[in-house]
Amino acid sequence: MTDPILEVEDLNVYYGKSHALKGVSLSIDEGEIYGVIGPNGAGKTTMLNAIAGFVDYEGAIRYDGTDLATVNPQQIVRDGLIYCTEDRDLFPFFSVHENLLMGAQFRDDRGAVQDDLDMVYELFPRLDERREQEAETMSGGEQQMLAVGRALMSDPDVLMLDEPTLGLAPVIIQDISDALERLSDQGLTILLAEQNSTFALRHAERLSLIETGEIELAGTSEEFHGNEYVREAYVGVH
Ligand SMILES: Nc1ncnc2c1ncn2[C@@H]1O[C@H](COP(=O)(O)OP(=O)(O)OP(=O)(O)O)[C@@H](O)[C@H]1O
Numbered sequence: 001m002t003d004p005i006l007e008v009e010d011l012n013v014y015y016g017k018s019h020a021l022k023g024v025s026l027s028i029d030e031g032e033i034y035g036v037i038g039p040n041g042a043g044k045t046t047m048l049n050a051i052a053g054f055v056d057y058e059g060a061i062r063y064d065g066t067d068l069a070t071v072n073p074q075q076i077v078r079d080g081l082i083y084c085t086e087d088r089d090l091f092p093f094f095s096v097h098e099n100l101l102m103g104a105q106f107r108d109d110r111g112a113v114q115d116d117l118d119m120v121y122e123l124f125p126r127l128d129e130r131r132e133q134e135a136e137t138m139s140g141g142e143q144q145m146l147a148v149g150r151a152l153m154s155d156p157d158v159l160m161l162d163e164p165t166l167g168l169a170p171v172i173i174q175d176i177s178d179a180l181e182r183l184s185d186q187g188l189t190i191l192l193a194e195q196n197s198t199f200a201l202r203h204a205e206r207l208s209l210i211e212t213g214e215i216e217l218a219g220t221s222e223e224f225h226g227n228e229y230v231r232e233a234y235v236g237v238h
Contacts, residue, residue, distance in 0.1 A: 003065065005030045005189055006051070006081070006158055011059040013046050013213075020046045021057070022213040028158070033180070033190045035204030035221075037197045037234060043213040044193035045086060048160050051191075052076060052083040063158070078106050080157035086166065088147040092136035096127050099135050099146055103153030113153070120149040123179050141172030148179065158189040165196045173199065197234035201225060209234070 004027035013021040021043045028034040036044050050057040053073035061068040063081050071079070091099055100120060104113045121128035124145040130138065135146060144164055151159055164180075165173045173196075180203055184190060194200040200207060201221050209217040209230065217227065224230050 002030060004028055005064055006191065007060070007062040008047070008051065009060040009062075011047065011050060011057055011061065013043075013050055013055055013057045020213050021050070023059075024208075024210065024213070024215055025059075026208050026215070026218065028189060028191060030189055031184075031187050032206065033184050033192055033204045035200035035207035036191070036193045036210060037195070037200045037207060038210035040195065041212075042210040044195075044210055045162055046213075047210070048083060048085075048162050048191070048193055051081070051160065074106070077154060080155060081160070082151045082154045082156035082158070083160045084147050084151040084162065084164070086162040088143055090135040090143060090146060090150070093134055095132050095134060096138070096146055097131045099150050100127075100153050103150035104155075107155060109155075112155070116153055116155065120152050123152075123182060124149055124175070126175075139172075141168045141175070144168060144172070144176065145179075148176070152183075156188065158191065159183070160191045160193075162193045163195060164192070165194065165199050177202070197230070201235065 006028040009025050011021050011024040024047060036047065038044055046055065049055045051061055051068070053068060053076055063079065068076060091102060100117060107113055126142055127145055127149055130142065135143060138146065148164065164176050180190065192200055192204060201224055204221055206220050207224050208215045217230065
């Protein structure tokens with residue numbers, strides 16, 4: 001058995017007196033899609049923010065064996081742990097193409113950057129059709145594709161996606177879904193935080209359910225599908 005690529009151990013995050021994450025632990029294997037589900041305000045984003053080095057935390061986060069407390073957020077990106085945030089963080093007045101290139105700003109393997117551009121345009125033909133369009137004029141779904149595409153341009157080993165389906169129409173969710181499948185087939189490790197449990201259960205091999213900052217349940221997607229509480233509280237509501 002290989003070591004997990006990403007390990008979160010006894011993670012605690014406080015916002016002032018509010019205890020947002022209460023001893024969260026999980027580990028993600030190379031090549032898997034790992035889902036984190038839970039309602040609004042449960043702590044999913046806080047966990048991803050802690051992993052990316054955006055918030056202070058107690059506990060340990062290890063990426064490929066390295067304790068991330070010793071690494072700054074820019075180096076985390078260079079090392080291939082890439083975060084596609086819920087609010088997408090696009091450069092609104094830059095074109096699609098320019099936004100994609102911004103994703104590659106820390107890379108010096110120019111030939112591979114061109115290959116990845118081709119791959120992103122092939123993965124999302126809507127972006128290819130809109131190379132020169134300003135990001136702010138794109139639809140929500142197109143912006144989400146651009147955010148994922150830009151993250152891919154950073155050459156991730158692990159891609160963290162926060163709510164990639166939020167507010168999107170079913171037809172666009174299907175496009176995102178197809179892209180995830182293809183990326184997963186290519187061996188990319190994905191940490192997927194979603195309120196849309198149906199989507200997460202469709203893609204993730206293993207999941208954790210977070211409620212009010214604590215992991216209430218962890219297991220395989222089969223175990224989640226078979227769990228009465230999960231079915232009643234979370235599945236079929238989207
Ligand atoms: N910067 C902050 N300052 C204070 N409290 C915060 C901050 N960010 C998040 N919180 C609080 O921490 C808790 C967890 O929020 P978080 O955004 O991590 O949840 P979430 O599961 O990602 O929810 P959502 O699905 O709505 O994004 C919430 O109670 C939220 O109000």
